[in-house]
Amino acid sequence: MAEPLLQVSGIVKRFTGVVALDRVSVGLAPGEVHALVGENGAGKSTLIKVITGVHRPDEGEVRLAGRRVEFAGALDAQRAGIQAVHQEIGLVPSMSVARNLFLGREPRRGFGLIDFGGMHREAERTLAAYGIDVDVRSPLRTLGVGVQQMIALARAVSVDARVVVMDEPTSSLEPREVDTLFGVIGRLRERGISVIYVSHRLDELYRICDGVTVLRDGRVVHQGPLAELDRLRLVALMLGRPVSDVRAEGVTKFSGAHDAARDAPVIEASGLTRRHVLDNVSLAIRPGEVVGLGGLLGAGRTETAKAIAGALPLDGGRVTVAGAPLRHGSAAAAIRAGVALLPEDRKAEGVIASLSVRENIALAALPRLSRGGVVSEARIDRIVETFMRRLRIKAAGPHQRVAELSGGNQQKVLLARWLATEPRILLLDEPTRGIDVGAKAEVQALIDELAQDGLGVLLISADLEELVEGSDRVVVLKDGTVVGELSGADLTEEGVMTTMAANTGDGVAGRSG
């Protein structure tokens, strides 16, 4: 192996006591395309920020072409030849393509005036070299997202880049644009430019990357040539579930299978489709049944739940509750029909921090807790008291501000908000993420109990153990489509991982962000 172009060694980065990166080392040969993978919170972003000069490491060093470098900031790293292409593009939409390409380093004539003629010619030459054919005078925003991203990339590499960092570069690209992007990457490789490639799309990784680093909880858990690592193992490494050892004793609080009566489904979603996000997703839930939704990050799990709850505009598909179709894109209609969505992002989409526990619980059920638009304090008190006791919400009292509660108790408040609407279907998006062990067990037991009471439950969890033990069957998504369903004896962690990792070929039309 050639002398590494970029070598980071023993990087440690802490944020207020929490170790985000723990002695991470990565080396890139010239012209190597290196995959950086891991689930949320594994430390990918932090590592990228260290490499691109946004963060300073607490320990360890970065060497570029053998020389030790310490960046004062992102600009400093760019000058040294490390360029980043981010998910959000970081260009000026109202300016022309050429100006964006040369932003901050425009060719000048006398008196500091921009040499537009020279700039346009140079821009055309640069873009043509990457097979991008656009009018360099047109404003950037008039172009498609894919082309914009390509221009961001061209800008990054035209500045004497030696290392290019690409963070989810294909998240908003059409398949054809992905091909163009990979063509560009191929040219970079020929010029000896190294690429760090971050993506959750396994198919793409295996198409374009040479080496791979798998991060989990801030540590490198695997490093080596990608071709020697099979997909199942890669997924197992990312999720931290040993392939062989998955049938270990369960530690979750789920009691096991619910005898979901073989009734008619209480909710049926069919053909849910949204460009770039969901492609023809169908699923049904029977009363008393817990259906798990598996898949890697970006597979479309959250989007599926939101689409069912009327909180995501759709291009196609329909949802029926007990046979009656729901109005598209109306959360209120879904709630009236008995669909409740516990969102993934508790802070941004769930709690109303300025309000009390009581007001938060009563929020969604207000119509049934009021008469003629005037709320009944007595009824609210009753329902709040009932659920605070039933869910064992630990608060100083119903009037304590919800922001002062622990994550687990906030989650219980949100559950109470939905249970107060007397739902028939509960869509739970990561119900136990970020809450402490005790609260986690309580929430899991509660899910069980609710299913036994006859609710239909959709359970999304990145925790495979929780998913497998909590669900009666698991529907697996990948790139926005259903790629498999497991139940009974097939429902094992290994089975779910195998389905997640399956190569679905090039026929995937749906893409997700």
Added chain:
Amino acid sequence: MTGTAALPVSRLDRGRVLAWLQDYGVYAAIAALVVVNVAITPRFLSLENLRTQLVQVAPVVIVSLGMALVIGTEGVDLSVGSVMALATALIPLYLGYGVVPAIVAGLLGGAAVGLVNGSLVAFVGVQPIVATLALFVGGRGIALVVAGGQLKDIQNPGLLSLGSSSVVGVPLPVVVAAVLTVVVMAIVRRTTFGRRLVAIGGNRTASELSGLPVRRILLLVYVASGLLAAAAGILATARLQASDPSSLGLLMELSAITAVVVGGTPLTGGRVRVLGTVAGALLIQLVRATLIKHDLADSLAQMVQAVIILAAVYAARGRTGR
């Protein structure tokens, strides 16, 4: 570590002090100013003086009530002063048909402005400050066109009595302001509309996901603000005994925003303090009156007002800072 008062307060304590200041600082400031005035201002507690002060502050209170609702949704309504001008301009046009039609016309003008503001904010998705800026500028222009660009004396005794008559010794504008305060307080505390309004201001995404009719509520909030500003404009017209759309309600939006913020309603929404808002309006009035009584320039009053705003914004950090 239960030290004496001289010890520096810890971060947590400071947060608590600031939160207290945000909630009750305005009442403390009023109490302090009253004590000072009783000591240094002759005849401050005279019935005559109290009546004058309260009549002057009544329109500010009424406008501020609407502003408090809007700010509670994390919005702002800059058009309130122009709505007052529009209402005053409409009155002489319809006074020929009687007092009630004239008042209704004025209120409808305010509701129309509110409808435009609310539609822009709720359905088009324009930022409140921009949406209401349009009619802040344009509303007064429309008022001047409607009025033919001139001041008109009002002689209709029915309308004038709105500004001059009393109910058991309390001037009618003060009675109206008090009644509206109670009504708005009841709306905020007791109705689904009030609960939802506050929730939307606190977290719009969560409110949408919880099935709240977010757009309808935002629309109604701006209509309410327009109606209240128009009511204030009508009362002010009756008291001034003239319709002067070029000057009525000038800078009212700033007084109202100040009253709301000083009263403990955060600009970030999610909370509406109705009584605090009334107290905020009273405080500003008291500061101005005190300085004027002692022959200090109005410009000084503005500077003091600025200090009060800064204090209120600083106090607001106690809650949002963590």
